[in-house]
Amino acid sequence: MxxxxxxxxxxxxxxxxxxxxxxxxxxxxxxxxxxxxxxxxxxxxxxxxxxxxxxxxxxxxxxxxxxxxxxxxxxxxxxxxxxxxxxGNGANYADGTSYFGGSYTGYVVTKYSGSSVNLRAGASTSTASMGQLRNGTKIKILGENGNWYLIETASGTQGYMSKTYIKSSAGSSSSSATQYATVTGSVVNVRAGAGTQYVVKTALTRGTTVKVLEKTTSNWWKIQWGSYTGYMSANYLRMK
Incomplete structure (x- = not known):
């Protein structure tokens, strides 16, 4: 007892x-x-x-x-x-975000010169504003979540901004500009679908340059290399 x-x-x-x-x-x-x-x-x-x-x-x-x-x-x-x-409800701003294998340069572009755009805590206008960025501000593009980019300012602040207001350094829309990445793994499989359950179409070695066709929210990127088109884990790719 x-x-x-x-x-x-x-x-x-x-x-x-x-x-x-x-x-x-x-x-x-x-x-x-x-x-x-x-x-x-x-x-x-x-x-x-x-x-x-x-x-x-x-x-x-x-x-x-x-x-x-x-x-x-x-x-x-x-x-x-x-x-x-x-x-307080378990939600996370980073949920659903696909991260690029590095970063590339972009600029804030607004309809009127001198105007500003909100930098949001999450990929929605319902999330808090972390401040505003003026037209022409240079930023780093780190990833994407739907119609939003995850960006970093010169001061190191990270947040989300609608793709509508961001253009690449080349001057064209970041969402439509041709993007290339480098394979970082020693030997990485290219698969028929976005996941390890899909058949392997070919394998690429470290340093190979591929064309990035699509960055999916499942962290797999659709790529093209020569005559091959398939999917590769974003963990083994770095944007050029």
């Missing part, structure tokens, strides 16, 4: 320790999957860093302000991050 009681008490203690983590169901949600963000010592970028939080980290919100919230990480570090990076 005493042994059963001891086991029961131990279970109660374990559950009581787990409850705070369950209560703090919020997670860090960033534009770039597995990206990181400064945990600030105060509510502003002018405050020093208390380390980093990463995309998907579980956090507890200690107090919520209009722009910044005071949080505690699972490791017990306390600091501040912007509210737009906190997700």
């Amino acid at each position: 005493k042994r059963k009681l001891s086991i029961l008490l131990a279970l109660v203690m374990i559950l009581s320790l787990a409850l705070p983590m369950m209560a703090g169901a919020e997670t860090v949600s960033l534009a770039y999957k597995n990206g990181s963000l400064h945990l600030r010592k105060g509510p502003g970028t002018n405050y020093g860093s208390n380390g980093y939080v990463r995309d998907g980290d579980y956090i507890t919100v200690l107090s919520k302000g209009s722009v910044w919230s005071k949080i505690e990480t699972s490791a017990g570090r306390i600091g501040y991050i912007k509210n737009l990076y906190i997700s």
